[in-house]
Amino acid sequence: MDRARAADNAVRRLVRFLTERSLFLAAAESCTSGLVADLLGGVNGASACFWGSFVCYTPQAKVKMLGVGEEILARYGLVSGETARAMAAGALEKSGADAAVSITGLAGPGGDGSPVPVGTVWIGTALRGGAVQAEQFHFKGRRNGVRHRAALKALEQIMNQLPLLGKN
Numbered sequence: 001m002d003r004a005r006a007a008d009n010a011v012r013r014l015v016r017f018l019t020e021r022s023l024f025l026a027a028a029e030s031c032t033s034g035l036v037a038d039l040l041g042g043v044n045g046a047s048a049c050f051w052g053s054f055v056c057y058t059p060q061a062k063v064k065m066l067g068v069g070e071e072i073l074a075r076y077g078l079v080s081g082e083t084a085r086a087m088a089a090g091a092l093e094k095s096g097a098d099a100a101v102s103i104t105g106l107a108g109p110g111g112d113g114s115p116v117p118v119g120t121v122w123i124g125t126a127l128r129g130g131a132v133q134a135e136q137f138h139f140k141g142r143r144n145g146v147r148h149r150a151a152l153k154a155l156e157q158i159m160n161q162l163p164l165l166g167k168n
Helices: 003-020 035-041 059-066 070-076 081-095 143-164
Strands: 025-029 050-055 099-105 120-127 132-138
Touching: 003 035, 003 143, 025 035, 025 081, 025 143, 035 050, 035 143, 050 059, 050 081, 059 070, 059 081, 070 081, 081 099, 081 120, 081 132, 099 143, 120 143, 132 143
Parallel strands: 025 050, 025 099
Antiparallel strands: 099 120, 120 132
C-alpha cells in the first residue's frame, strides 16, 4: 500500500473511531494552516466527529483565539512544548470538544530568527478531563512536505491518546 493510501486509511480510521463513540475533535493549527481540517474534512461523515480547526498562524491569533498566554510565547517561543500544550488546552476549552490536537512548528524554508531548526514541530494533545501533552518531532524535506507530515503525525498522536479518554 502506498503512503497516500495508508494516510487516507488512517484518517478514515480516526473518523470512524470518533464517530462510533460520539466524540468530537477540535484542532489548533499554526504551521499546517488548516491541513488537519482538510484531511478530516475530506472523509465522508466527518461532520459527525470533527468540531473544527482554529488556524492561528500569528502570535496574536494564538492569544486571541485560543487564550495562549503572552508570557508563554515570550518565555518559551512560538515553537515549543509549552505553546503546543497551551494551544491544545485552549482549543479544547473554546470548542467544548472531547479532544483537541495542536501543531506549532517551523516548516521553512528559512528560519524565523530563533535557534529552532527548520523542520521542528511540536504536537500537543488534550483530552477532556485528562492529560495535556506535547511531543517534539523533526521532519526533513521541503516546506509543504514538512507541513503534510506534521498534519498526519498530529492525527496519529491524537488517535494514540483517544483510548485514554475518560480513564483519568
